[in-house]
Amino acid sequence: MTDAFRAVYYVAMQQQALSIALIGILGIGAQWIAWRTGWPAIALMLAAGVIGGPVLGLIHPHAVFGDLLEPMVSVAVALILFEGGLSLNFRELRKTDGAVIRLVLLGSPIGWVLGSLACYYVAGLVWPVAILFAGILVVTGPTVVLPLLRQSNVAARPRAILKWEAIVNDPTGALLGVVTYEYLRRSGEGGTLASVILSLLAAAVIAGLIGWLAARALGWLFPRGHVPEYLKAPVLLVSVISVFVGSNMIQQETGLLAVTVMGIALANMRLDSLRDIQPFKENVTVLLISGVFVILSASLDLNVLRQFEWRFLAFLLALLFLVRPATVLLSLAFSPVPWNERLLVAWIAPRGIVAVAISGLFALRLDRLGYSDGSILVTLSFSVVVATILFHGFSIKPVARLLKVTGASERGLLIVGATPFSLGMAAQLRLLDVPVTIADTSWQRLAPARHQGIPTYHGEILSEATEERLDLTRFQVLAATTDNEAYNTLVCNEFAPEIGRDNVHQLGDASDDDDPRTLPESLRGRALFASGHGVEDIMQREEQGWQFRKTRISEQFDYDAARASLPEDGDMLLLLRKNGALRFFTHASRPTPQPGDTILSYVPPSRKRPKGEEE
Template sequence: MHAPPDILLKIAIIAGSGILAQWLAWRLRWPSIVLMMGAGLILGPLWGLATGEPFLDPQALFGEYLRPMVALAVAVILFEGGLTLNFRDLRESGGPVWRMIALGFPLTWAAITVAAHYILGLDWDLSALTGAILTVTGPTVVLPLLRQAKLPSSVSSVLKWEGIVVDPMGALAAVFVYEALRRADMGASWLDAGLAIVMGAAIGAVIGLVAGYGLSLAFKRGLVPENMKAPLTLAAVVGCYAASDMVLPESGLVAVTVFGVVFANARLASIEEMRRFKEGFAALLVASVFVALAASLTPESLLLLDWRAALFILVLMLVVRPLIVPATLAGSTLKWPGIAFVSAVAPRGVVAAATAGHLAGLLVESGREDAAVVTPLIFATVFATVFGYGFLLGPLAKFLGLIKHTRDRLLIVGANPWTLGLADALKAMEVPFTIADTNWRRLRKARLAGHDTYHGEVLSETAEYRLEPGQFATLLAATANEAYNALVCVDHAPELGRSHVYQLSAQDPAAEGQGEDDPKAIAFTARGRTLLARGRNYEAVSADWWRGWRFRATKITEEYTVTDALASLSEGAEPVLELRSDGRIALLGPARKPQGGPGSVLLSFGPPAKDADAPS
């Protein structure tokens, strides 16, 4: 055999394969955790089964540093979970979410604990640890599935907030169980272990509270420059975890979670920028850690999974969740189709896998050989639940009547005669959309026409949960204020992707010094993509509307191609939008031409068509 690559190359392979897995997940619209763990399994135990020696052996590669690296990754993940927990948003989500937290969480923990004991034959303590880890349904796997399903907000908000809140709760519960096991093995009584757990939680909470409050206060008073806020926050998270763990082992996870919650509710103006920086760093860190965790599994540990593990996962998916959710949400404001859907969806994700890899590994190192099955069991559960629920989600939502449209949804910001005309044309094409404006009077015509409307500021915190940007595939900002349109596009670009936020052109380039390429104009990096041709600004399309120009939809067939449709347009008319045969929508403009193809529909804006015989 060839000599194995050196340590630097293997580190590069770990990081590169993790990022590649995330990119493939984005392209395939799969949850990234599945491909990340798949890469680790291929490079680790599966390679070992095929060749007799794994390509990656993180334990041999990093030695005693592997466990602290995994611990820091879990800390960053839990901080991220705490950072998403904004109590103002949670209060607006209604009673079902609180029921899932107050009743659903302990009932699920108890049910999984019983199932693990009687099906897998685990001792009660390990069963309780497994149950705590598997209560989590993290947003990293739930939110991508919800975006694909395009569910009503009443249903998606319950699943979203359950994942956000239960994520840190489940991890902390697992930490408490681990600490009890560790102290019991040291000869302490369960009472002493319980008191130590409470003390550890209190110490961690105080350290996290002080760190979060102190850093947020420094930010509010301008003691930290903007370019240093994000890296300082990351350093503070690592320091908070290390300081708390020095005072009491494993209390650091409590500390960083509380740190994140305090930060999320401190009303910091720069919170979004820090979240984006953290997401970029966390993407690399989490990718590397999950490849390493999966590669750390041995062929022997995989062979510990037998028919009982498969039965346990089936009971988890088909018995535990479907029984507990209806009992928890019965009599709530959520209707029965929504309850049935929530009962059938609970994918496990990042926190479950990372927490299992960390805590179960510590137990095995301390001499609990029966804990070796926990990590592969959790990994198998993550695979099964993500794939199972991923394939079930769409058909189940359609069967329950929760999905009204399978096509992409468009968010139109700004109600004016031109966008209202666009809305009428989209409704005729059966393209789902929402038109938003801060002025109730401007929305009057849209409401009378039966269009879906949102009255409020799309940049507000309220819009984050009432408008739910995640349900939209594309955004068009078309108000009379060019700078506001640019701000809306920039704000929504991280959620929708910069290739899916559009606005009308800037000032007429025919006017000297006012074109989009003028250095005094809004830079292209600070605005959305241009709809229509350059120079077709708000004033231009509004003037054409009042001159009698209208929208026209043309169906593309094998006989009547997109070339024919473009040739049939009147002089000056322009294609605006293409509805493709698969339900996706594409807004058109400079260098973006319609693809065409049978079954697609081309929407144009212009004077009356010169070809009256063209299909429409």
């Protein structure tokens, strides 16, 4: 008997391990395909889960994880919401011109009322169930909005509005559902709406206070050295989970509010420790979002979809084209937000895991209270999630372009350090219509760039104020070209997580990690030029009158001819693809030009230029 039990236990453990591996492969694989193709990641993750779950039968979340599935997903959503809160800086809120406050304070009740009308008159739900479901639909949520914004080139203000709304409204929708359910439950026991609202309001205040106190405690412990560096990330994660569970023990569904408040409070304390663990928490969030979405779609019961009726289709259309647009436009009426940005925000409102999870939870409870329409909530919630993800996921880019609320159409180069070398490079790139900005702390050193009409940024690039004053999404690559190699390294190390390690470059010799006199390769950006010239080499060449030259690659004048035309000491610096992409020649990467591309080289003065090359 013992051997048989062990065998069953071993098989179950292996099945769980296999399911976890498959969920990770499908989720991260979908994210990678989205990155390669530009398709919306949330739609691909949804498709991956459906294929792995109900279609092929490779993943059965309910059967494999059992009772652990719901708490696993709940904790994952809490961590995602907390990480989203950490990205909410009040400086960014000021840029939204009050739109976020309007959408939360006005939009939530307006959306609740309009959604209730649509649920009752279009979907055919009874009033109690219609009001409860409409409260849940106030949610958009970071699990869907953040991946959508990551892949779309939306302008700064509508991006901030959508992000703030998603994170702040996530617990709001859950609480509205709780208010309705508690009233339905207590009304049979003689309870009044006022008593329900007062008790839940008190629970929400306590949950918010718990989140704020937890943030203050961490803000006191971390800077004073009471937590060692290697324990800060684990302590933070355990604290978030504890706050979430503790708040839910006081009143169910208030945990999301607590972790959101905790994240926002920590984000505005300016703790250096949070910057150190930022890459870790962002990686965890990407993994959790991928896993949660695959689990969500793999849990889809095709029998539930068979309950889909034509009135539900009419409800989806009403939700997409009437309820959401009316909610946003009424909330933002007479606001300074431009009309094109209002229309984009009015269109984008994908629903995700929170809506489905809460709907499934309340469906069971409503059945116990005798509301037969409760079972329909699962079908409706899945339909809303799939429809909004597909519609909004595939349309956000073309709609943003149509409404002219995209960021910079072409992402360019950010140069740190105004030197003769960087000014010459920027001038040549400007002639090629490449957007370039030069940043420097010296107003005087930036004067030649201003005289040439080159955009400049006067300030310390490493300052926190730079995040507010300079939109880094405009740049695809960075080149640190100051005469201080250590500072160049610091700049590259600071911006590598945001721009990408392969997209930050610096002047400085290609380092040898075995040489104790050089900075380690892991801290540095990619060394400019294939031979990795140092700062002193470039300064000497500037004094000798070296120049930048452009070479256009064609069928007649190919890459080999361009290389052969270079003088012995000349170096290729960067490659401009015909689609606008910039690629530097570095000690670690030598891009291969194609016809139509342009090479920018750094060459000695006074030499005859071959065909295809320009000064």
